[in-house]
Amino acid sequence: MQTITTITELRHALAESRKTDRCVGFVPTMGYLHDGHLALLRESRIRCHVTVASIFVNPTQFGPTEDLSTYPRDFLRDETLCSAAGVDILFTPDAGEIYPAHFTTFVEPGELARPLCGAFRPGQFRGVATVVCKLFNIMQPDFAFFGQKDFQQCAVVRSMSADLDFPIEIVTVPTVREPDGLAMSSRNKYLTSDERKRALAISRALFTAEAAFRAGEREAKRLTDTARRHLTELDQLQYLELVDPDSLEPATSPLGRRTVLCVAAYIGSTRLIDNVILT
Structure with missing residues (x-):
């Protein structure tokens, strides 16, 4: 090299x-x-x-x-x-x-x-x-x-x-994740042991919404509400949004063939982002 x-x-x-x-x-x-x-x-x-x-x-x-x-x-x-x-x-x-x-x-x-x-x-x-x-x-x-x-x-x-x-x-x-689901990021290094545990709420929220989508849910608000219930441990939720993957404009109900659920949040002083593609 x-x-x-x-x-x-x-x-x-x-x-x-x-x-x-x-x-x-x-x-x-x-x-x-x-x-x-x-x-x-x-x-x-x-x-x-x-x-x-x-x-x-x-x-x-x-x-x-x-x-x-x-x-x-x-x-x-x-x-x-x-x-x-x-x-x-x-x-x-x-x-x-x-x-x-x-x-x-x-x-x-x-x-x-x-x-x-x-x-x-x-x-x-x-x-x-x-x-x-x-x-x-x-x-x-x-x-x-x-x-x-x-x-x-x-x-x-x-x-x-x-x-x-x-x-x-x-x-x-595709996103590479830790065995417990946390998306790999260079900024994960900043997390304390307690913050690392609380950060799992992000992937848990996304996976729960993804499971609901696969089960047939197509209403955007119900899917984001499903995810939001898992985010109470975060110190600050900046956004949780369902968007069109091409335009990044808010998705409308009923959802189409492909949508992205995106999240950004602070755990302590560390800002993390993640997403899942619903398809």
């Missing part, structure tokens, strides 16, 4: 793949890797000849009061995991490499960035769209892999990629 820190080096390393038409897969991460990230890497290895992973804690998607400075980092561990997972190139730029002095251009993602997390974290998806756009331009991969847990992020990236004519297939990989 090559570990590369500059754009020039990365483009040079990928030049040979371009000459021989080898398929390139890309997995963007902010590091502190877990099994969810490794699932993305495995999917890239299955589909592509060359797998590139990036580790970059993107400052433009954090608000002024958010956890940029304390976001968990363990580069040596991440590098070891990437190597063991068969990554061919690990790209680890610093902020100055991605956002050089006098950087002024940003990507505005539009309506998909406004609901759900966008309503509570203004500017987050502007930062996501900008950094992903830059990384796509730098690497020009054939495939890019994202996790379903960040459902809104996947929708924003897919829309941006289509709107800006990137010839890249965006692949969404």
Whole structure:
């Protein structure tokens, strides 16, 4: 595995793949890797000849009061995991490499960035769209892999990629969970033992609503009420919404063939998100 820190080096390393038409897969991460990230890497290895992973804690998607400075980092561990997972190139730029002095251009993602997390974290998806756009331009991969847990992020990236004519297939990989159901997240590290137990209310609520849907329930309010009853242990529920998977607009009853139930909540000072696709 090559570990590369500059754009020039990365483009040079990928030049040979371009000459021989080898398929390139890309997995963007902010590091502190877990099994969810490794699932993305495995999917890239299955589909592509060359797998590139990036580790970059993107400052433009954090608000002024958010956890940029304390976001968990363990580069040596991440590098070891990437190597063991068969990554061919690990790209680890610093902020100055991605956002050089006098950087002024940003990507505005539009309506998909406004609901759900966008309503509570203004500017987050502007930062996501900008950094992903830059990384796509730098690497020009054939495939890019994202996790379903960040459902809104996947929708924003897919829309941006289509709107800006990137010839890249965006692949969404199902959420990887702990054995007890908690969605894997780098931020789970922040949870105390008690908070970790209480966080299970999130997946429990989603799974209960999913079971009701499979049993035939199609009324949106009854499904969200079913889920909400399991969320009393949370310190703050930001949203619990049934949305259309393409537009992210609120779903209407009776529900159609495919709907997404999304949730964001605080356990202590830790913000967690999760979702299930009802289909």
